[in-house]
Amino acid sequence: MIMNIKDNMTPMRWLLLVAALGFILMVLVADFNISQSLPSDSVDDIVKKNAVTSSDAFGMREYEELYERNLEKILEKVAGVGQVSVMVNIDSTEEVVLGTNTRSTERNTDENDRQGGSRKVTELTEDNQIVILRGNSGGETPVVIKRLKPNIRGIIIVAEGANNIKTHALLSEAAQRALNVSANKISILPMNMHEGN
Numbered sequence: 001m002i003m004n005i006k007d008n009m010t011p012m013r014w015l016l017l018v019a020a021l022g023f024i025l026m027v028l029v030a031d032f033n034i035s036q037s038l039p040s041d042s043v044d045d046i047v048k049k050n051a052v053t054s055s056d057a058f059g060m061r062e063y064e065e066l067y068e069r070n071l072e073k074i075l076e077k078v079a080g081v082g083q084v085s086v087m088v089n090i091d092s093t094e095e096v097v098l099g100t101n102t103r104s105t106e107r108n109t110d111e112n113d114r115q116g117g118s119r120k121v122t123e124l125t126e127d128n129q130i131v132i133l134r135g136n137s138g139g140e141t142p143v144v145i146k147r148l149k150p151n152i153r154g155i156i157i158v159a160e161g162a163n164n165i166k167t168h169a170l171l172s173e174a175a176q177r178a179l180n181v182s183a184n185k186i187s188i189l190p191m192n193m194h195e196g197n
Contacts, residue, residue, distance in 0.1 A: 060092065060093050064090055071155070082160030088152060089155075091152070094149055099130070100131060103126070157187070162190040168188050
């Protein structure tokens with residue numbers, strides 16, 4: 001029977017048969033790969049990693065205290081400076097920049113009236129949607145592109161040795177560079193040496 005089929009097949013039919021079998025094989029392999037989805041915890045891990053929660057976001061006071069501690073540590077190492085106390089005031093908490101899908105459309109309309117006048121109208125429409133990751137367990141979280149540190153309103157530095165002009169200038173320059181703040185936002189005062197007496 002197989003010999004009869006083989007004898008009756010023209011080269012064109014053989015080619016079609018081989019192509020059909022190849023196509024069926026590709027569909028079966030593709031279906032197998034699609035059915036092997038990611039493990040459920042891998043998508044959930046991505047969702048958890050990108051989650052914007054209040055527990056991992058610094059509040060205003062935490063940022064101020066962090067800046068104050070770091071600035072005090074470095075300023076106490078400056079030549080001619082003794083004990084240092086720093087107060088930092090910030091604008092707000094950190095800014096979180098979320099991923100968005102942006103779709104823009106532009107529509108141009110040319111209008112002509114009977115008197116020979118014409119008018120061209122261009123209408124631009126932009127639609128932004130926040131990109132959301134959905135975990136297999138049903139959790140949803142926005143995609144975080146970056147986190148921006150808060151802007152600093154002002155800094156007060158009270159330091160031993162700040163009454164020396166050179167030390168004063170060194171303290172100002174160090175604070176400006178450490179926190180990327182302009183000099184007009186920094187106040188440097190000499191420390192009261194008789195504090196507590």
